[in-house]
Amino acid sequence: QQQVRQSSQSLTVWEGETAILNCSYENSAFDYFPWYQQFPGEGPALLIAIRSVSDKKEDGRFTIFFNKREKNLSLHIKDSQPGDSATYFCAASDTNAYKVIFGKGTHLHVLP
Amino acid sequence: NAGVIQTPRHKVTGKGQEATLWCEPISGHSAVFWYRQTIVQGLEFLTYFRNQAPIDDSGMPKERFSAQMPNQSHSTLKIQSTQPQDSAVYLCASSPRDREDTQYFGPGTRLLVL
Numbered sequence: 001q002q003q004v005r006q007s008s009q010s011l012t013v014w015e016g017e018t019a020i021l022n023c024s025y026e027n028s029a030f031d032y033f034p035w036y037q038q039f040p041g042e043g044p045a046l047l048i049a050i051r052s053v054s055d056k057k058e059d060g061r062f063t064i065f066f067n068k069r070e071k072n073l074s075l076h077i078k079d080s081q082p083g084d085s086a087t088y089f090c091a092a093s094d095t096n097a098y099k100v101i102f103g104k105g106t107h108l109h110v111l112p
Numbered sequence: 113n114a115g116v117i118q119t120p121r122h123k124v125t126g127k128g129q130e131a132t133l134w135c136e137p138i139s140g141h142s143a144v145f146w147y148r149q150t151i152v153q154g155l156e157f158l159t160y161f162r163n164q165a166p167i168d169d170s171g172m173p174k175e176r177f178s179a180q181m182p183n184q185s186h187s188t189l190k191i192q193s194t195q196p197q198d199s200a201v202y203l204c205a206s207s208p209r210d211r212e213d214t215q216y217f218g219p220g221t222r223l224l225v226l
Contacts, residue, residue, distance in 0.1 A: 043217030098212035102155040
């Protein structure tokens with residue numbers, strides 16, 4: 001059973017639109033949710049993260065919205081650019097845990 | 113400030129041969145992780161070292177895979193008698209002390225077993 005689930009394998013948006021990537025999780029003990037961005041030929045890179053005490057985390061064009069009751073979260077990429085085309089992984093871990101559980105990833109395509 | 117370094121970036125082996133993958137974590141980081149990435153399975157945890165000690169190898173296929181961390185500056189993942197199903201990208205990540213949930217990944221080694 002997948003503990004972290006990303007609802008879309010692939011998402012295509014036009015340049016300038018807001019891309020919304022959705023994620024849900026099973027384990028109520030998870031309290032740290034990083035999002036990683038991966039370009040072809042590279043390893044995943046930490047993009048933005050949120051802890052469960054918050055319901056929103058913003059960093060430039062990237063915002064995480066978190067709903068603890070529903071056990072889901074989303075990554076919003078405002079004003080999407082072709083350079084944002086990449087695979088985005090939602091991940092989760094619980095307090096003091098080293099094991100980060102990754103979703104299968106969403107391939108984002110931003111069309112010019 | 114170099115990130116995690118992995119060598120080689122690409123490796124092609126014949127079925128039954130041995131493959132050794134190298135990882136140099138970020139200087140000062142205390143934790144090292146190995147993952148395997150495939151299209152079908154995504155990112156799979158393999159093993160984890162803290163301060164060079166093996167902590168969790170629950171993701172490692174028991175028979176042919178082994179990992180070591182002989183010193184704080186490098187770790188190796190060895191696959192004996194490689195099989196075509198071992199073909200994947202093997203990723204190494206490191207974390208700073210007390211923030212092991214924040215992992216910094218290397219570029220990976222793409223292993224192809226023919």
